[in-house]
Amino acid sequence: MKEFEQHLLLIPGPTPVPPPVARALSKPMIGHRALEFGELYAAVESALKQAFKTQSDMVILSCSGTGGMEAAISNTLSPGDSVLAISVGVFGDRFAKIAKVYGMDVDVLAFEWGRAADLAAVAEKLRTSGKQYKAVTVTHNETSTAVTNETKAIAALVREHGALLIVDCISGMLCTDFETDAWGCDVVVAGSQKAFMLPPGLAFVSVSERAKEAMVQSKCPKFYFDLAAMLESGTKRQTAYTPAVGLFFGLETAMELILKEGVDAVIARHKRLAEGVRAGVKATGLKFFMDEAHASNALTAILPPDGVDADKLRSLLSRKHSIVLSGGQGKLKGQIFRISHMGAVSERELLGALCALEMGLREMGYACDVGAAAHAAANVWMA
Amino acid sequence: MKEFEQHLLLIPGPTPVPPPVARALSKPMIGHRALEFGELYAAVESALKQAFKTQSDMVILSCSGTGGMEAAISNTLSPGDSVLAISVGVFGDRFAKIAKVYGMDVDVLAFEWGRAADLAAVAEKLRTSGKQYKAVTVTHNETSTAVTNETKAIAALVREHGALLIVDCISGMLCTDFETDAWGCDVVVAGSQKAFMLPPGLAFVSVSERAKEAMVQSKCPKFYFDLAAMLESGTKRQTAYTPAVGLFFGLETAMELILKEGVDAVIARHKRLAEGVRAGVKATGLKFFMDEAHASNALTAILPPDGVDADKLRSLLSRKHSIVLSGGQGKLKGQIFRISHMGAVSERELLGALCALEMGLREMGYACDVGAAAHAAANVWMA
Numbered sequence: 001m002k003e004f005e006q007h008l009l010l011i012p013g014p015t016p017v018p019p020p021v022a023r024a025l026s027k028p029m030i031g032h033r034a035l036e037f038g039e040l041y042a043a044v045e046s047a048l049k050q051a052f053k054t055q056s057d058m059v060i061l062s063c064s065g066t067g068g069m070e071a072a073i074s075n076t077l078s079p080g081d082s083v084l085a086i087s088v089g090v091f092g093d094r095f096a097k098i099a100k101v102y103g104m105d106v107d108v109l110a111f112e113w114g115r116a117a118d119l120a121a122v123a124e125k126l127r128t129s130g131k132q133y134k135a136v137t138v139t140h141n142e143t144s145t146a147v148t149n150e151t152k153a154i155a156a157l158v159r160e161h162g163a164l165l166i167v168d169c170i171s172g173m174l175c176t177d178f179e180t181d182a183w184g185c186d187v188v189v190a191g192s193q194k195a196f197m198l199p200p201g202l203a204f205v206s207v208s209e210r211a212k213e214a215m216v217q218s219k220c221p222k223f224y225f226d227l228a229a230m231l232e233s234g235t236k237r238q239t240a241y242t243p244a245v246g247l248f249f250g251l252e253t254a255m256e257l258i259l260k261e262g263v264d265a266v267i268a269r270h271k272r273l274a275e276g277v278r279a280g281v282k283a284t285g286l287k288f289f290m291d292e293a294h295a296s297n298a299l300t301a302i303l304p305p306d307g308v309d310a311d312k313l314r315s316l317l318s319r320k321h322s323i324v325l326s327g328g329q330g331k332l333k334g335q336i337f338r339i340s341h342m343g344a345v346s347e348r349e350l351l352g353a354l355c356a357l358e359m360g361l362r363e364m365g366y367a368c369d370v371g372a373a374a375h376a377a378a379n380v381w382m383a
Numbered sequence: 384m385k386e387f388e389q390h391l392l393l394i395p396g397p398t399p400v401p402p403p404v405a406r407a408l409s410k411p412m413i414g415h416r417a418l419e420f421g422e423l424y425a426a427v428e429s430a431l432k433q434a435f436k437t438q439s440d441m442v443i444l445s446c447s448g449t450g451g452m453e454a455a456i457s458n459t460l461s462p463g464d465s466v467l468a469i470s471v472g473v474f475g476d477r478f479a480k481i482a483k484v485y486g487m488d489v490d491v492l493a494f495e496w497g498r499a500a501d502l503a504a505v506a507e508k509l510r511t512s513g514k515q516y517k518a519v520t521v522t523h524n525e526t527s528t529a530v531t532n533e534t535k536a537i538a539a540l541v542r543e544h545g546a547l548l549i550v551d552c553i554s555g556m557l558c559t560d561f562e563t564d565a566w567g568c569d570v571v572v573a574g575s576q577k578a579f580m581l582p583p584g585l586a587f588v589s590v591s592e593r594a595k596e597a598m599v600q601s602k603c604p605k606f607y608f609d610l611a612a613m614l615e616s617g618t619k620r621q622t623a624y625t626p627a628v629g630l631f632f633g634l635e636t637a638m639e640l641i642l643k644e645g646v647d648a649v650i651a652r653h654k655r656l657a658e659g660v661r662a663g664v665k666a667t668g669l670k671f672f673m674d675e676a677h678a679s680n681a682l683t684a685i686l687p688p689d690g691v692d693a694d695k696l697r698s699l700l701s702r703k704h705s706i707v708l709s710g711g712q713g714k715l716k717g718q719i720f721r722i723s724h725m726g727a728v729s730e731r732e733l734l735g736a737l738c739a740l741e742m743g744l745r746e747m748g749y750a751c752d753v754g755a756a757a758h759a760a761a762n763v764w765m766a
Binding site for chain 2: 063067098103243
């Protein structure tokens with residue numbers, strides 16, 4: 001990357017931090033047991049409930065998303081409990097790994113990477129496993145494959161089965177429709193470094209009444225991630241242990257921006273950007289990795305053309321155009337590249353990125369017309 | 384506090400963040416799997432080793448200090464293991480609580496609050512308990528009572544006993560002499576929001592070779608705090624899960640400032656500030672809560688004079704002079720107040736605070752001469 005150029009971060013977290021949020025991060029520290037912090041806590045808690053569309057209590061953990069996922073498991077379940085982990089990629093597998101670490105009896109219902117969970121298969125598994133699952137885990141938006149699951153329908157099946165529904169909505173929240181209460185989700189996890197436009201370091205966890213009942217039974221050890229301790233401190237508008245105060249300042253500002261725009265408007269913006277980017281990518285002749293019917297609003301996963309190495313392409317785009325894209329994760333390493341359009345990213349930036357992508361592809365020997373992708377994206381955005 | 388006044392945060396964490404560090408927190412995000420992050424990681428890891436005086440591997444967890452304490456326990460021990468928790472206050476008790484949560488057999492060797500651990504009593508406990516402790520936990524600097532333990536001597540006893548030594552050095556690191564390797568400490572935990580002059584959100588953990596051997600045997604569940612996973616990622620200059628990238632930027636700048644001053648010079652500065660503040664407090668006629676022979680360099684715990692309510696005094700100082708002090712924790716609530724002199728705090732700020740303290744005391748009916756404390760402190764600092 002050229003030293004003087006502002007780099008364009010199009011990876012699925014951390015996402016770019018807008019200037020007012022960046023400034024808030026630098027505000028002078030305050031004590032986390034002071035009244036001032038209580039006011040800050042109350043403001044961000046109330047704003048997060050609007051983002052989650054929930055009346056349930058929220059916990060704000062000072063850790064990244066994986067810590068929130070671990071808290072969801074270790075607080076509601078016990079060793080030996082049966083868990084069904086629905087997995088469509090790296091992060092679906094992560095829930096299964098965490099539950100195994102805590103000694104649960106985990107069935108993994110895995111689907112081909114790039115596809116969403118098949119509802120009929122989920123229904124059949126719940127009906128025929130011969131088990132009463134204590135919890136089902138699902139990834140609303142699978143970052144590794146750029147797929148969004150039909151969590152609303154899965155939730156209905158899980159409710160019928162009588163299990164808790166634990167949802168990783170880390171890269172999904174604010175990018176795509178999500179209704180914690182209306183869908184009946186019990187524990188939902190989101191993270192600061194995604195559409196919330198903050199640096200990493202905070203995980204947001206909603207806890208339903210059913211989840212609270214399960215917490216009383218849970219026998220897993222936990223201390224820093226003890227949700228009951230956090231909920232109790234929350235009644236005093238505090239956290240059980242020292243919170244990442246600077247990120248709370250940033251969160252307050254980010255949530256002001258988000259609520260001013262409107263939660264549904266933020267989601268619609270992500271949907272619109274995603275549609276434009278997909279139209280642009282199609283115009284270059286490249287193929288998507290993910291099934292387009294379940295394409296994510298948060299990011300797009302792309303197969304490089306024959307003869308083009310995905311990681312070399314990313315490296316060229318970084319060096320020549322100061323664009324940072326993601327490669328594949330896990331078994332997709334080297335197989336795909338991913339463009340995030342999550343958080344504080346503009347049409348203009350994405351237009352520039354699509355043009356630069358075409359330049360990069362052409363430099364690597366793939367015949368494409370620079371401008372075609374931008375033309376197609378603009379047609380979506382101007383419709 | 385008056386709106387236009389800069390408040391003076393004299394609590395033992397978060398401590399004030401100096402302007403260059405605050406600016407670094409707002410730097411544009413980078414990907415945590417990018418080469419750039421690897422360079423950042425290597426720089427801060429190397430700097431932290433200098434602060435810890437260790438050649439051991441370091442882990443940087445994105446959480447506050449308590450998460451680091453939990454990681455120290457859950458990674459080196461197993462349910463049923465015998466642990467001796469030496470406690471001189473709230474944070475010594477916290478280690479015992481965490482170990483109990485994980486099912487260890489915990490003996491608490493508690494000392495009167497305000498006093499340091501008695502070495503003869505520690506030696507006797509190790510000799511006469513009839514147990515081979517797997518680990519001993521100790522708080523190097525107990526924030527709740529403003530006492531520094533004789534960790535070097537305790538370490539020698541623990542080495543002789545053949546147990547692991549797990550040290551909470553969260554508020555001690557950079558404030559007071561501490562030598563991880565020379566003293567033979569196995570797991571040492573520090574935190575960003577103390578003398579490191581950063582907001583909360585990072586915990587630093589050093590892991591000795593003995594601790595690594597113990598990690599292999601450990602049967603406690605852990606995922607986000609899995610030190611083996613973090614050490615493995617560390618060899619690639621990455622973290623296992625998304626790190627608090629903004630705080631890493633701040634840490635880089637803070638460590639540049641600290642290493643430029645010199646680790647021993649930073650410690651000497653804290654010692655000097657503490658001596659001045661104690662001389663000032665004495666000049667007002669107030670008594671210390673902590674045994675002066677083991678007074679902390681990081682903060683000072685003070686008994687309010689008869690007839691003065693500690694919390695009302697703090698409230699008055701906050702309202703009239705924009706100074707934030709801490710009260711008592713746990714059973715000391717309402718009994719004491721604490722002045723921190725940790726991190727980015729200057730002689731001038733402490734002189735102002737001592738004068739304001741005298742004004743506050745006088746307003747609350749305690750006869751004292753405004754200026755006497757500053758006079759005494761200045762005599763120390765000008766000697």
